[in-house]
Amino acid sequence: MQAMRFNFRTLCRNAAERGGQMQRRLLDALGAHHSVKTLPEFGIERAAQLAGCTANHIRNLETRGDLPAPRLVEAGSIQRRIYDYNEINQIRDTIGKRPRRPDGASCVRVVFSNLKGGVAKTTMSLHFAQYLAREGYQVLLVDADPQATTTSAFGFIPDLDLQDGDDLFPALTEAPARLSQAVKHTHWGTLDLIPARLALQYSDWKLSQPEERQNETLGPPPVRLHRALKTVEDRYDIIVVDTPPSLGMLALNAIAAANLIVMPIVPHMYDISSSVQYFRILEQVCALYEREINVQRLNILLTKVDASTETLNNIAVINGAYGELILSNRMGLTKELQKSASDQLSIYEIDQPRGSRDTYNRAIMMLDGVNAEILLAVRQLWQQEILSGIETAEAARARVPA
Numbered sequence: 251m252q253a254m255r256f257n258f259r260t261l262c263r264n265a266a267e268r269g270g271q272m273q274r275r276l277l278d279a280l281g282a283h284h285s286v287k288t289l290p291e292f293g294i295e296r297a298a299q300l301a302g303c304t305a306n307h308i309r310n311l312e313t314r315g316d317l318p319a320p321r322l323v324e325a326g327s328i329q330r331r332i333y334d335y336n337e338i339n340q341i342r343d344t345i346g347k348r349p350r351r352p353d354g355a356s357c358v359r360v361v362f363s364n365l366k367g368g369v370a371k372t373t374m375s376l377h378f379a380q381y382l383a384r385e386g387y388q389v390l391l392v393d394a395d396p397q398a399t400t401t402s403a404f405g406f407i408p409d410l411d412l413q414d415g416d417d418l419f420p421a422l423t424e425a426p427a428r429l430s431q432a433v434k435h436t437h438w439g440t441l442d443l444i445p446a447r448l449a450l451q452y453s454d455w456k457l458s459q460p461e462e463r464q465n466e467t468l469g470p471p472p473v474r475l476h477r478a479l480k481t482v483e484d485r486y487d488i489i490v491v492d493t494p495p496s497l498g499m500l501a502l503n504a505i506a507a508a509n510l511i512v513m514p515i516v517p518h519m520y521d522i523s524s525s526v527q528y529f530r531i532l533e534q535v536c537a538l539y540e541r542e543i544n545v546q547r548l549n550i551l552l553t554k555v556d557a558s559t560e561t562l563n564n565i566a567v568i569n570g571a572y573g574e575l576i577l578s579n580r581m582g583l584t585k586e587l588q589k590s591a592s593d594q595l596s597i598y599e600i601d602q603p604r605g606s607r608d609t610y611n612r613a614i615m616m617l618d619g620v621n622a623e624i625l626l627a628v629r630q631l632w633q634q635e636i637l638s639g640i641e642t643a644e645a646a647r648a649r650v651p652a
């Protein structure tokens with residue numbers, strides 16, 4: 251009698267079917283327990299400070315009906331007004347103080363990229379995107395990492411809540427305009443998310459296939475994200491992209507879509523040496539795709555910086571090599587951000603610190619400092635674009651004979 255031949259393909263098909271049923275049961279069981287994300291709330295004084303007006307002005311607008319009636323909470327014998335970031339943006343809209351990218355300037359794409367994992371790409375891209383939303387900008391956060399940590403930070407359970415089509419895949423492999431279907435609103439009114447899920451990993455393989463390279467309609471595989479973002483970017487001021495720790499097709503697409511690359515580096519010896527590899531590979535990639543890549547600026551962001559002498563020495567070494575590329579604000583190592591990498595929580599979303607109030611305030615101050623500096627770099631790109639627009643127009647006028 252002939253022994254039954256082990257068939258790996260059949261095993262995989264069966265396991266996927268049974269696993270699919272298990273997922274549906276899990277999803278049903280989760281139902282009501284599903285975490286619903288909320289924003290922190292503030293009193294009227296803080297709301298006024300954030301919106302850039304006085305508390306009295308807000309009260310007047312509410313009385314006149316220019317703003318909706320405020321939400322009230324009982325505080326002892328009195329009722330207090332409370333506001334979250336979305337309501338603060340509504341106040342900014344009403345008083346004409348919502349920041350926007352200037353007329354004539356395009357949406358800027360900021361990509362957090364490094365070959366290494368664990369350097370805080372996800373942490374810093376998440377907090378930068380939420381910082382921008384807090385300031386009132388219209389933001390799109392793109393999760394290009396199949397590990398989907400950023401995605402879970404918004405309350406999505408990647409492979410349960412999200413279906414085919416809810417990530418970058420269709421836009422990269424079928425048609426750029428498919429991207430808008432993947433865009434999800436979040437609990438931050440001015441922040442949309444393109445989620446990731448483990449299945450997105452397949453696009454790395456798919457985009458490396460020879461037939462994809464010959465696909466003339468969709469263009470060279472590394473520029474697909476660039477083209478897809480063009481179909482949605484009118485709606486946003488800034489697009490932020492979190493990338494996987496590799497140089498596969500997803501990471502390459504992110505680099506080819508970037509105007510500004512922020513490269514987080516932990517000032518440890520191993521991480522410093524890997525940055526050399528990163529620059530070497532980037533240089534080769536640029537040589538291959540010279541026409542497609544349009545990075546206008548790269549900045550190094552020192553992350554998880556501790557106070558040891560060794561770290562200080564390492565920073566001196568990095569300064570010697572990369573000096574002008576390094577952002578002057580650094581992100582220090584802090585307990586407020588120290589947790590399992592798969593459990594990403596934003597500290598812009600909590601109003602009760604996990605540790606001491608001091609540790610929390612220090613973490614917020616460092617994040618605000620770093621984020622303000624990156625936003626300044628974005629603003630400089632907007633100014634450059636406007637200036638070059640004026641110069642082009644002047645040059646055109648100069649060519650027309652009087």
Ligand SMILES: Nc1ncnc2c1ncn2[C@@H]1O[C@H](COP(=O)(O)OP(=O)(O)O)[C@@H](O)[C@H]1O
Nearest residue numbers: 367368369370371372373583584587588589591
């Ligand atoms: N400033 C910081 N202080 C302490 N821990 C941090 C800090 N930034 C990030 N982490 C932690 O480091 C780990 C890796 O960060 P992560 O953002 O996931 O890196 P990457 O996306 O580059 O792989 C996570 O557990 C995160 O919570």
Ligand SMILES: [Mg+2]
Nearest residue numbers: 371372395399
């Ligand atoms: Mg990450």
